[in-house]
Amino acid sequence: MSTTPAAAEFKRDATTLTKDLRHRSLIRTALKKYEIARDSKKALFQDWQSARQTAAEIKWDAINHLDTHLADFARNLEARGTRVHWASNAEQAREIILTIVREKKASAIVKSKVMTGEEIHLNEALEKEGFEVVESDLGEFIVQLRKEPPYHFVFPAMHLTRGQISETFAKELGSAPTDSPEELTMIARRVLRGKYVTADIGISGANFGIAETGMISITENEGNARLTCALPKVHIALMGIEKILPKFEDLALFLPMLGTAGAGQTLTGYNSMYGGPRQPGETDGPEEFHVVLLDNKRTTLMADPEQRDALHCMRCGACLNVCPIYKNVGGHTYGTTYQGPIGSVITPHLRGLQQWKHLSFASSLCGGCTQACPVKIDLHHHLLQSRRNAIAQRPVWWEKIAFRALSYLFNHAGLFSLGMKLGRIGQIFHPLVKATRIDPAHAWTQSRELPKVAPETFREWWQHRK
């Protein structure tokens, strides 16, 4: 495989993290608990498999008729005074948001969890212009203090122990060290409550956008998104265009599904709908409501009929939680906004196949992700297709020669038999170079013993037997 900077970084970080047994056990333990909770909630569905099928069909309709659904969504939002903005790329989305923020001369901005915000590097853009941005989701707040990207797009700080969080708070907020999760939460809450009251602008994401009613749906467990969306005078929601659901009633399936697959909850703690700014006669809510619709290459992915179903994703994280690659290399190693299998599938579409193809190859194709996906995205087969597409576009010359030679060998059984005989001789001398740099099987033998060619191969046994 030709190596890009992103691939080299991935390999370097994967080498470090896979050796880190503390990390391995921390993540495995956390995700084992998740699996138990998820399975108990899955069991509450009358038929989880048909729920998945229905969800996949609803999203199929949403994505295949996105043009009309998006137009309905925007029209219904605008009818209640919401300003709808269309952004084809990250730069446009940042500029739309910056323009609003500048216009309001915002002194403080509070954000709830916005993965699209990570995708367009919104915080950096706002901070560069001198605006203060505070993340209000506890996990996001912690990684923001540590100046780290989220480790997991649902559980941003899952890689940290209570001790590490306490240290971070002590260093950045001056709080007294504590081991109690409640106390740690209270420290964050005291800081954040002050921010909600003073913030001029609240920025949120959207879990779903309902075309039929022109509403965005936000699910969360901490109540922070409600405060972010309701207290400041201006609410800006940044939403990927694929988050559309055609009908309001679709939420009856998608909300429990998201809670179950995402965190092993029957329903997420708080489920809110936002349909517009404060209406005449209403006593609360923002004075202005902006919805920024982000394409940022999602339409490029839509143009690929084979992998289009990747736009069904509702970012529940179920595929990360079962992925043995994710569990061993950790979220930061990916170097992407969206980690794990879904990230490995969509990042090449969003940010370039040749630069991100290594993520397609960094998979054992076990299919655990596909089995876990509540909307039935054919994740591991998409990795296989991306491998094919990347190689068809730009083959690696030595691999091509090697596979040509191998095909020739496999097509000539006599040569194959000769190869086995030579292998038998070769393996006598192999210990001389085993696991060293000049070992042709170094990639295997650095951690494993090589299987041996048997004294009698199957075909030899068959011939002798006859």
Next chain:
Amino acid sequence: MKITLFIPCFIDACFPKVGASAVEIFERLGHTIEYPQELTCCGQPAFNSGYWDETREVADKVLVRLKHSEVVVIVSGSCGAMIKNFYPQLYAGTGQEAAAKALAAKTYEFTDFLVSKLGVTDLGARFPHRVTFHDGCHGLRELGIKKQPRQLLAHVQGLELIEMSEAETCCGFGGTFSAKFPMISSAMGENKIGSALETGAEYIVSNDSSCLMHQQGLIDRQKKPLRTLHIAEILNTR
């Protein structure tokens, strides 16, 4: 029945007893075995590496040679999935698509063939050991094989099957993945072997020698008290 046995390349070279056990089991059951010696490999390494043209060079020969077989049995879930699930994709939209689908329809993984097609679960085997079973991902998720090997093992005299935790988690072999990302592959393998050791089993048994090749490689290097064994070898014990 005349059974055409497809012996994958690595089983031919490194694990001939797996193939020999399958031959002996089927013959004991009264079937005739045909072994097409001109076939060596299903083409999966090139396929999973993205080289589909090179894969077809190998697969073309398989399609032609197995065209008239009554049934094809493969002693590996992974190679079975290659022919059953991926050949039709490999040839989608080509003149050989129908041939690929026809081959897929008559191709079986070994344990699935015994249980689902022949209706056999008791082979009179005796293996007085504690074992744990590893589900190869291709067999498990591509072919949906989970209960068949367990039904067969349940009838082996003296055998005690102890399921390991995270039994459906990949062991990290993944074909060329094991060489492209050896650090991830080995970490996954260590977790798998750890789960197997926790059961107190003497053997990790599987219907896929490719996974076992990787696991045995780690076991030998780390000198763990475990051995790996293909299910066909157990079913062929007397």
